[in-house]
Amino acid sequence: MKISTKGRYGLTIMIELAKNHGEGPMSLKTIAQANDLSEHYLEQLIAPLRNAGLVKSIRGAYGGYVLGDEPSKITSGDIIRVLEGPISPVEGIEDEEPAKRELWIRIRDAVKDVLDNTTLEDLASHTEDGNTDAYMFYI
Amino acid sequence: MKISTKGRYGLTIMIELAKNHGEGPMSLKTIAQANDLSEHYLEQLIAPLRNAGLVKSIRGAYGGYVLGDEPSKITSGDIIRVLEGPISPVEGIEDEEPAKRELWIRIRDAVKDVLDNTTLEDLASHTEDGNTDAYMFYI
DNA sequence: CATCACCTAATTATTTTAGTTGTCTTAAAC
């Protein structure tokens, strides 16, 4: 029941781009260094994001990546689905017997609801310093 | 974002025991054959369930396993937590930066809510034939 | 006292994860 580094690092990339939105392209090198991640590994992750239109690439010197759309239009579900595959706790949910299928569907829909209703705009705003109030309730 | 065979088969065992509740012990052999699973593998899964008190074992001829409590008192969360570990989309949720932490917590709480509010009684009742209505809405 | 069932531990095959290595292409800047 874990999300792998694909989804986690992919989200990191997209949050960085969201924070930089409107200020020109941002290179993977910058993002990799700021987050202490392998640039080559991030390249593998950004390829499917580019194919899905979630980011646009600008080649050449001083190039980099920009978001494919407004931060408010891109959800965490868009990103996770591209990098982790379908949001379902089991493969082939239809093949399961009714009792278990019912549970998997409830889980899938609960997660889907969170992912599809959390935008990059929501997430990027959580990084700006002091407003720790928002998540104080949860811990 | 998947649940492994541990959690899935563990749930299968528990649902079978729930359906058999009040009718004496049920052997792993019976459960394994009915679900076309390896008996030896199920033995590995039922050990932690027994240690957690979710099932009781009755040794000897015509022995087997019975639920450790009423089906209405055992939740899918009890079972999944024992076999899959803590319900959290990432390890070390506290170490994540605020933006992502917020998302992981929302997911965790959503899944937790489903798992802790779905009892074996709920699940076992879904196997009895025709009432496909309940999950018709979802597919 | 044989059977049937539970108990424990070691080993193995497969898959997934998390990268690494290397080469090539593009395009802006100088």
Next chain:
DNA sequence: GTTTAAGACAACTAAAATAATTAGGTGATG
């Protein structure tokens, strides 16, 4: 017009997790 920063593409690999398999017990009931 060539340097150089940056993306594109492909193949390979080490380590860990997953999913079993195999083997050899122990205990209680009929």
